[in-house]
Amino acid sequence: MEARMPRMTGKVAFITGGGGGIGRATAERFSEEGAKVVIAEIAAEPGEAAAGSARAKAGDSGGDAHFIHCDVTDRASVEAAVAETVAKFGKLNVLHNNAGGSTPEDGPVTEAPEEEFWRVMKLDLYGTFLCSKIAIPEIIRDGGGSVINMSSNAALMGFTSHCYSAAKGGISALTRSMAVDYAPQRIRVNAIAPSVTLTERVKKLMQDKPGIEKLGQQHLLGLGLPIHIADMAVYLASDESAITTGQVLSVDSGVTIY
Numbered sequence: 001m002e003a004r005m006p007r008m009t010g011k012v013a014f015i016t017g018g019g020g021g022i023g024r025a026t027a028e029r030f031s032e033e034g035a036k037v038v039i040a041e042i043a044a045e046p047g048e049a050a051a052g053s054a055r056a057k058a059g060d061s062g063g064d065a066h067f068i069h070c071d072v073t074d075r076a077s078v079e080a081a082v083a084e085t086v087a088k089f090g091k092l093n094v095l096h097n098n099a100g101g102s103t104p105e106d107g108p109v110t111e112a113p114e115e116e117f118w119r120v121m122k123l124d125l126y127g128t129f130l131c132s133k134i135a136i137p138e139i140i141r142d143g144g145g146s147v148i149n150m151s152s153n154a155a156l157m158g159f160t161s162h163c164y165s166a167a168k169g170g171i172s173a174l175t176r177s178m179a180v181d182y183a184p185q186r187i188r189v190n191a192i193a194p195s196v197t198l199t200e201r202v203k204k205l206m207q208d209k210p211g212i213e214k215l216g217q218q219h220l221l222g223l224g225l226p227i228h229i230a231d232m233a234v235y236l237a238s239d240e241s242a243i244t245t246g247q248v249l250s251v252d253s254g255v256t257i258y
């Protein structure tokens, strides 16, 4: 049988929040597909562990993985992490703005604390803005590439975590605007909108929020796993998505059409 060609040979990818859940699964898939991956993560221990596991998945694909400490809400930290990426791997082609997520503190506007609103705006929306601002010039320098943002089904339907819905709605809007303005530089900008995806964080959240469990029952093909989202990220990061841009792609077990 003919050997399968890796789908991301020669690409350098920067995955924020790559130490856990979806980011870690994506780092493993990218490395398996021949990419050099930077796990840009605020927590050192899971960051190192994810880099080790992604390296192990590389096999003979040419892939590699490396942990770099990065706080996506801090400009100096992001600048240093992007500079270290280029110093280590020579260039940057793919930015996966993955760091983010909701907490049990969120709720309807009349109940959600203002601190939670600013927390999620800072981490999810500003983090996406800031990492894009700093990484895109490097992607342009190498002739173009792909930016993958993380939206959510929470931006597409009624969802009682209002702060999170607003942040993810902002990310979907930013995705479309960025896609238009960076197309001349051959950069595709898309977002993935997962629904409930069973990462460790979400498993805990489901215990605390019965509403989320009900949403889980509405998934036509069962709840999502990190690998399902990682497989979509491989498509968006590889040349297979050459003319896919400005899209918010639902990977949600049909929950938004049910």
Ligand SMILES: NC(=O)c1ccc[n+]([C@@H]2O[C@H](COP(=O)([O-])OP(=O)(O)OC[C@H]3O[C@@H](n4cnc5c(N)ncnc54)[C@H](O)[C@@H]3O)[C@@H](O)[C@H]2O)c1
Residues within 6 Å of the ligand: 016, 017, 018, 019, 020, 021, 022, 023, 040, 041, 042, 043, 046, 070, 071, 072, 073, 097, 098, 099, 100, 101, 102, 123, 124, 150, 151, 152, 153, 193, 194, 195, 196, 197, 198, 199, 200, 201, 202
């Ligand atoms: N899991 C789901 O059900 C689901 C559904 C829809 C969208 N999403 C989105 O997918 C993305 C990943 O979610 P997940 O469930 O894998 O999350 P997770 O909590 O499992 O992993 C997030 C990672 O980001 C890191 N991180 C946190 N703050 C950071 C910072 N300031 N700088 C850098 N790294 C930081 C964490 O340490 C962690 O390793 C998020 O944007 C989330 O909103 C997840």
